[in-house]
Amino acid sequence: MPQFLQYLLQSSVCLLACYLLYLLVFRRLTFFGMSRLYLLLALVASLVIPLLRIAVPEQVAPVAMPVIDATPIAIASGSFEADMPEVAPQAPLWPVLLLAGYVLGALVVLARLMLGLKGLWKLMRQGEKLIIDGYRVVLTNGVNASFAPYIFVDRNAFNSADRAQILLHEKTHIRLYHAADLLLLEVVSVLCWFNPVTWFYRRSLKEVHEYQVDRVVSGQTDIKAYASLLLRLATAGRSYPVNTFSMQPLKGRITMLFTHPSHHMKKLLFALAIPVVAALLYSFSLERKPVITSGEKNFVLLLDASHGGDDAGAVGHGAKEKELTLLLVKEIGEQAKAVGFEVNYTRTGDETVGLKERVAQMETNKADLFLSVHVDAVNNADAGNSAIYLNTRNAHASSSANASRILYAQLKNLEGLPVKNLPMHMDKVMVLEKASTAAVLLSMGNMLHEADLKLLSDAKWRTDFGAKVVQALQNIKTAGAQSTTLHEMMGVPEEMTHIWQMERPRRTVNADGEVKEGC
16 A cells, blocks of 8 residues: 555544544533644644654564574576666556545545635625724625634624624634634645544534633623524534634534533543553554664674666566565565664665675675575576575685575575575676675576566565565574584585586576577
8 A cells, every 4th residue: 555545544543533532521521722722732643643653672582593404505607697687566556546536535625625715715805894903804794704814794793782792702713713723624624535534523623613712702791692692693604714603503502601611620531632642653653673682783684686777687578677676675674674683775766886886885784694686587497486696705605605505495485486496606796706794696586487577576475585585584693603614514525616516508688678698
């Protein structure tokens, strides 16, 4: 789901929770100022809480290393392009349609608001204007309301004995800045038009405005006469974003006029908002940051999405390697962070990063493991096949071999794109040859095969792939102190290593459809 739509959903849930608390507990109280403040703060909190990210340390014990198949590593050498192409996965259509429907609805509600403001502006221009006690009064035909510095009064009511009460009522609205509340509600109504709670919330805040003003006015005039005036001037609500003098329905206002004030100790009930907000923060804002409890330093992982920027890498069936490897690397990174790894990336977007810069980042980030992800593009090669490569002549060959062996143990059973062959040695790959730490290269599938491309573009498959890689990473971290030499692990003398080397023909297809031969 697009992040914006997810935000709107979470914000709507927050608004619903806060509004239910108001309806169940605060609505019947006569602390109208506090009720207004609560509704405004709850509205702002509902918009902000889904955006907050509160990091909370979570202690995580190291994962014990399971028994692993210690099959010897077969070493094969051959040229391998340092960077490979990527495929742009085809996005599902429903999020686009959902977003388009949301935007269309927002535009309709916005148009409604604009029409209301236009009508208000028309009233201001056409009505007769007066200045009374420093307030701008506009005489209208049938409208008794206020908005910001303007008071709208019906001509007939203005010339009657009711004028003083009407003006006092509307002056109080202006003095309490109720127009600002209404503008905020109108903006939220545009953003959250799809949420019915927004419209009920809007009505409740307008009610609180009227309760608050009625309490002030009734304290300065005869309460029965004031209630009678409300009934005589009752008018249906208009589409203007204003506070109207006697907006229907009036039953709640009349009831509140004659309701005995709530006991002041009931103000403590507003403290119930604290656990509600805490629960919402816990649900939507808390971000757990795993902390290893063993006292050891965090395992630093440097993830490398091959290619990027001007270098698209391999291209096949309209897909680019640079895009697909970034998806795979981010999936690994997110899952690795969740279990306590310190994760860094050679790139996080579509930027050009040179091979020397990638090598330098190993030292800069003090990485314990460098993991480079590629997607192959080889003609006349089987589909559903992945591979693991390392450089056995690098100073960190032993730790690279351990890492590749453990990765192989996890990925050999990967659904759809398993690693069928043992890890292989590869020359002429700078990020492996010049690595200042353990370094492994994963080549996932063959993008010239549509079946492979479909798997690589599938979010669920990438989740399963990331889970297996992260399980391997946990095992690599646990096994770090148990490393043996490469040749001990292979079970062959060092001088026999060359026997394991072999050439692997390779062909890649560029964006123009040209076939490039290589080894």
